[in-house]
Amino acid sequence: MSRDNLYSLPRDRVGQFQFDADVADVFPDMISRSVPGYASILSVIEQLAGRFVRPATNVYDLGCSLGAATLLIRNQAPPSATLHAVDNSSAMIDRLRKRLDQQSARPDACGIELHLADVCDVNLSNASMIVLNFTLQFVPAAQRRRLLQTCFDALVPGGGLLLSEKVCFEDPGQQSLLTELHLDFKRACGYSELEIAQKRTSLENTLIPESIPTHTDRLKEIGFGVVAPWFQCFNFASILAVKSAPS
Numbered sequence: 001m002s003r004d005n006l007y008s009l010p011r012d013r014v015g016q017f018q019f020d021a022d023v024a025d026v027f028p029d030m031i032s033r034s035v036p037g038y039a040s041i042l043s044v045i046e047q048l049a050g051r052f053v054r055p056a057t058n059v060y061d062l063g064c065s066l067g068a069a070t071l072l073i074r075n076q077a078p079p080s081a082t083l084h085a086v087d088n089s090s091a092m093i094d095r096l097r098k099r100l101d102q103q104s105a106r107p108d109a110c111g112i113e114l115h116l117a118d119v120c121d122v123n124l125s126n127a128s129m130i131v132l133n134f135t136l137q138f139v140p141a142a143q144r145r146r147l148l149q150t151c152f153d154a155l156v157p158g159g160g161l162l163l164s165e166k167v168c169f170e171d172p173g174q175q176s177l178l179t180e181l182h183l184d185f186k187r188a189c190g191y192s193e194l195e196i197a198q199k200r201t202s203l204e205n206t207l208i209p210e211s212i213p214t215h216t217d218r219l220k221e222i223g224f225g226v227v228a229p230w231f232q233c234f235n236f237a238s239i240l241a242v243k244s245a246p247s
C-alpha cells in the first residue's frame with residue numbers, strides 16, 4: 001500500500017482538495033491515518049449488510065472511493081441483490097474497476113455495478129441498504145437534505161441508511177478539544193505539522209462538517225423512524241437510520 005506523502009513538501013499555493021489520481025493512489029493509507037475508527041466502521045458496515053441487505057434489492061455505496069465498503073457488503077449480500085458503487089472521481093472508479101477485474105469473487109456473489117456519477121444525480125430505487133461513508137460532507141450543504149430525502153424514498157420498509165461524517169460541535173470547548181485530539185491522532189499516525197496544515201487548508205471550503213444534532217434532526221424530519229448515532233471518535237461519527245415498516 002502506498003504511503004500518503006502528498007502534503008509533505010511545502011507548496012507555494014495549496015489548491016482545493018480533489019479526489020484525483022494522486023489521492024486515489026494513496027487513499028487507503030490516507031483515510032486510515034486521517035479518520036480514527038475508519039477500520040471499525042467498515043467492519044460494522046459488513047455486519048449491517050448481513051442484517052439489512054435483502055434478496056432482489058439494490059444496495060448503494062454512495063461515494064465509494066476504492067470500494068472498501070462495497071467489497072465487504074458483497075461478502076454478506078444474497079446472490080440476487082445488486083450492489084451499486086457510485087463515485088464522481090474517475091480515478092477512484094477506474095481503480096475500483098481494475099480491482100474487481102483482478103479479484104475473483106465467490107461463485108454466488110452478487111453483481112456489482114460501477115457508476116461514474118454525482119451522488120445527487122443517481123436514480124435510487126428498491127434499496128435495502130444505502131451507505132454514505134464520509135461522502136455527504138463533500139456534497140454542497142444546500143443539496144444534502146434533498147439527497148437524504150431521495151435515499152429515504154428509495155429505501156424499502158425496514159431498509160437502513162448508514163451515514164458517517166466528520167462532525168463539528170456547537171460548544172466551542174468541545175470543538176477545540178476534539179479537533180486537537182484528532183490532530184494528535186494524525187501526529188501519532190506520522191503526519192508532520194506541515195502535512196496537517198496544508199491538508200487542512202486544502203479541505204477548508206470542500207469538506208463542510210455539520211453537528212450530530214443537525215444530522216439526526218434532519219434524518220428524523222425526513223421520516224426515518226429510528227435514528228441511532230452508534231459511533232463517535234473525536235470529531236468523526238456514524239449514524240444508522242432505519243425506515244420503519246408502515247404500521
Ligand SMILES: Nc1ncnc2c1ncn2[C@@H]1O[C@H](C[S@+](CC[C@H]([NH3+])C(=O)[O-])CC(=O)[O-])[C@@H](O)[C@H]1O
Pocket residue numbers: 019031062063064065066067068069086087088089092117118119120132133134135138139
Ligand atoms: N458529489 C459527489 N458524487 C459522487 N462522489 C462524490 C461526491 N463528492 C465526493 N465524492 C466522493 O466521495 C468519496 C469520499 S471518501 C469516501 C470513503 C469511502 N466511502 C470508503 O468507505 O472508503 C471520504 C474521504 O475522503 O474523507 C471520494 O471518493 C469522492 O470522490
Ligand SMILES: O=C(O)C(=O)Cc1ccccc1
Pocket residue numbers: 030031034035166199203207
Ligand atoms: O484528513 C482529515 O483531516 C480529514 O478530515 C479526513 C479526510 C480523509 C481523507 C480525505 C479527506 C479528508
